[in-house]
Amino acid sequence: MFCLPAKIAEKLKQAFKEGKVNPERLNDLTSAQRRDFLTEIIGKENAQQVNLLFEQKLLLKNQERAMYDWANEITGLSKEAKEATLTKIRETYAEKKRRLEDPAENEKFLNEITSDVYSRKYKTEVTLEEAQNITELAQDLKRAKEKMKEDFTWENKKDGLEYGATKVAFDNYTGGLKLEATKVGLPEIIGKFKEKGMMPKVGATADLGKMSFNFIAENSRAIVASVDNSFWGRQGIKVLFNPKYSKSWAQNFAKSFIDIYQTLKGGTKAGDAIVDATKAEIYSRKNYLNGRYAQGKKLDVGIREEEFPTSLPSKIPVVGRVFKAAETAYEAGAMRLRADIADRLYALAEKNGIDLTNPIETGSINQLTNSMTGRGSLGRVETIAPIVNKAFFSIKFFKSNLDTLTLHAGTEFSPFARKQAAQNLLMNIATIGTILTIANTLDPDSVNSDSRSANFGKIKIGDSRFDMTGGAGSIIILASRIATQSTKSSITGKVTNLGEGYGAADGMDVFWNFTENKFSPMFSVIKEIVQQETFEGDKPTLLNEAKNLTVPIIFQEGASAIQNEKSANLLLILIADGLGISVGTYSIKSNWGQSTSKEMAQFKEKVGDKKFKEANDKFNKDMSDWFDGVQNTETYKNLSDDDKGGIITNKRTEIKKKVFREYGFKYKSEPATKLPKL
Numbered sequence: 001m002f003c004l005p006a007k008i009a010e011k012l013k014q015a016f017k018e019g020k021v022n023p024e025r026l027n028d029l030t031s032a033q034r035r036d037f038l039t040e041i042i043g044k045e046n047a048q049q050v051n052l053l054f055e056q057k058l059l060l061k062n063q064e065r066a067m068y069d070w071a072n073e074i075t076g077l078s079k080e081a082k083e084a085t086l087t088k089i090r091e092t093y094a095e096k097k098r099r100l101e102d103p104a105e106n107e108k109f110l111n112e113i114t115s116d117v118y119s120r121k122y123k124t125e126v127t128l129e130e131a132q133n134i135t136e137l138a139q140d141l142k143r144a145k146e147k148m149k150e151d152f153t154w155e156n157k158k159d160g161l162e163y164g165a166t167k168v169a170f171d172n173y174t175g176g177l178k179l180e181a182t183k184v185g186l187p188e189i190i191g192k193f194k195e196k197g198m199m200p201k202v203g204a205t206a207d208l209g210k211m212s213f214n215f216i217a218e219n220s221r222a223i224v225a226s227v228d229n230s231f232w233g234r235q236g237i238k239v240l241f242n243p244k245y246s247k248s249w250a251q252n253f254a255k256s257f258i259d260i261y262q263t264l265k266g267g268t269k270a271g272d273a274i275v276d277a278t279k280a281e282i283y284s285r286k287n288y289l290n291g292r293y294a295q296g297k298k299l300d301v302g303i304r305e306e307e308f309p310t311s312l313p314s315k316i317p318v319v320g321r322v323f324k325a326a327e328t329a330y331e332a333g334a335m336r337l338r339a340d341i342a343d344r345l346y347a348l349a350e351k352n353g354i355d356l357t358n359p360i361e362t363g364s365i366n367q368l369t370n371s372m373t374g375r376g377s378l379g380r381v382e383t384i385a386p387i388v389n390k391a392f393f394s395i396k397f398f399k400s401n402l403d404t405l406t407l408h409a410g411t412e413f414s415p416f417a418r419k420q421a422a423q424n425l426l427m428n429i430a431t432i433g434t435i436l437t438i439a440n441t442l443d444p445d446s447v448n449s450d451s452r453s454a455n456f457g458k459i460k461i462g463d464s465r466f467d468m469t470g471g472a473g474s475i476i477i478l479a480s481r482i483a484t485q486s487t488k489s490s491i492t493g494k495v496t497n498l499g500e501g502y503g504a505a506d507g508m509d510v511f512w513n514f515t516e517n518k519f520s521p522m523f524s525v526i527k528e529i530v531q532q533e534t535f536e537g538d539k540p541t542l543l544n545e546a547k548n549l550t551v552p553i554i555f556q557e558g559a560s561a562i563q564n565e566k567s568a569n570l571l572l573i574l575i576a577d578g579l580g581i582s583v584g585t586y587s588i589k590s591n592w593g594q595s596t597s598k599e600m601a602q603f604k605e606k607v608g609d610k611k612f613k614e615a616n617d618k619f620n621k622d623m624s625d626w627f628d629g630v631q632n633t634e635t636y637k638n639l640s641d642d643d644k645g646g647i648i649t650n651k652r653t654e655i656k657k658k659v660f661r662e663y664g665f666k667y668k669s670e671p672a673t674k675l676p677k678l
Helices: 008-018 023-028 031-042 044-058 063-075 079-101 103-121 128-145 157-182 186-196 206-224 248-264 268-283 320-351 359-373 381-393 395-406 415-442 472-482 508-516 521-531 542-550 551-564 567-578 596-631 641-662
Strands: 459-461 464-467 484-486 496-497 583-585
Touching: 023 031, 031 044, 079 248, 103 484, 128 157, 157 320, 206 359, 206 596, 248 268, 248 320, 268 320, 268 508, 320 415, 320 542, 359 395, 395 472, 415 459, 472 484, 496 641, 567 583, 596 641
Parallel strands: none
Antiparallel strands: 459 464, 464 583, 484 496
């Protein structure tokens, strides 16, 4: 339904009364001329809607009456005005009828109408030539689909792939029209600068600021997420850990490396061809054709993944191929795996007598499949996901882990799908538990079963922690810390109650730290600039913040490992991180720059910034050397967690006292806790 606002309708009525507007005159104009004419009176957006309604009415059999209805519908004319309008329509209708009956004129007229209809459907201006292309592609698609059998299968695979390829061509063309109208890239931003001058006024550049914000947010996230094949160990790990689907995971995992190789070899065009071929194969499947993928909550195939909101980095010379290879492996692999899992679940549901014509049943299966592969449902706020992802790295991935742990609580879910979700969660818990048990048997210090510790759900090798939960463990850790109002140090093992003591972290601090770790690259930079402190506790610099926006995660983790880890584990860290097994590398080292103690402030004031950092580095080296020597001894291993924490605290005090003395600073003595000697 469309209705003009009262003030706009009044303008149009006045134009009718003055004779400026009448149906005969409008009918003489082309579609484009009619829109331009109406735009002068009622504005561009209203003109397109009114013109579309006018042309739709003209397509009715009784076009004479249709034009009258149009004039009445949009303006609410008085009785006298209605009669006058109808008389004018009758007087000139014979000539208009001749035009519509003339084959050449009629074809031109219908093409003009089609142009406006497509403009409305695709929410962008569609030219006459583009409308004709859309029509031809739609006809090709219809002809290809006519080869499909009544049971939604094909006589041969070639016919199915031909239909899928035709649909991909149609989607790419129409999608390209919409993308062209809304795209934000470096050329568009530069164009805005040229348009407004190099030093435009703030009030005149709100659109420029928005474009720049989106450009940085989308491209930084895409770059940081690239140069790996991480889908399989992160978003797809819940599939791997369920034996029911692990074969599908392995087959598609192997295909992803072929995708990477072919993209690196052939470049962007080869990557696009792989994604298009994947879509074509999926579009030819029975469950796509019978509508199950789109029934209820849609299966996420043929969409852009949130980790890669833009493909602009793929246009960078040379390194763009590496970016494109990662994007191709992610998108093609995710689509194949989702379609494979959904097909298996549909078959299982049918075997159990589930009515798959019910959108709740099929929608629940689709939603379960999406969450198993890293795309959780945001429900009513789904439409603002792109906005939320400006602040958070991957909000749907986080939601998929939350949905998995809560069995999709709070959502409309069928009993069959919830049962499958429960089975999937149990299988994941069992598989992860088995892996951690084996690791603990080989090295008892490599696994921590206390869910308040950051090491929970991880395998510790040296100073690096390998996450076996695909990120779900962090949610359990947060919930445990808030529920028990305590935390356990992942280094010393010391348990600390939240909110006890001056300046101690409380539950809100724990929640905020968890949230910060989910920030997008751009929001992490904004946070560090506002706080004037980096994640490591240093002052932010232009170089460091540029690195956070432009260096892929795998390289950032590699650099961290080089600083904190033994070289023997570097290759393992890079391989694991490249395949999506998140790795955190940190040690017993301390950053004195983060200390708020009066004593540390006095020491820094006495020795100056340069020597302060030098002293901190010396402390960390001595502390690390000591810890490396004792952490694997039987005596240390046999201590309780509290005793381990106490010994480490005493040693920190001892080494700090020694370093302070070397720099001529009198250390305020602190009583040492009486603990067993190592």
